[in-house]
Amino acid sequence: MKRVIVDYKKLNKNILNLLVEKFPDGYNDDDIISFRNQHNEAIEAVEVKTNDTIYLVKISKRLADSMQSFDGPGVDIPSAVNDEQVGELDIE
DSSP: OEEEEEOGGGOOHHHHHHHHHHOTTOOOGGGOEEEEOTTOOEEEEEEEEOSSEEEEEEOOHHHHHHHHTTTSTTOOOOSOOOTTTSEEEOOO
16 A cells, blocks of 8 residues: 655545545544654644545644634645655655
């Protein structure tokens, strides 16, 4: 299964929809995954899965705001994301 790290700036509506479905009332501390990236920077993310991919979505204030207002007008999320736009994490 492929694992992909997604930043808020590269989040698409499909992944945002998965987040809202999994965390309809928002995420809490138990849902957060902490790890260090290849630059030894601490990263916090929440996980959502599709049939073939696990997405680790980096946590930020903008992510929480987007999840909260997802069904409202004016949500500005890029319409597409591909493997060149996100970092792939090679953890098995």
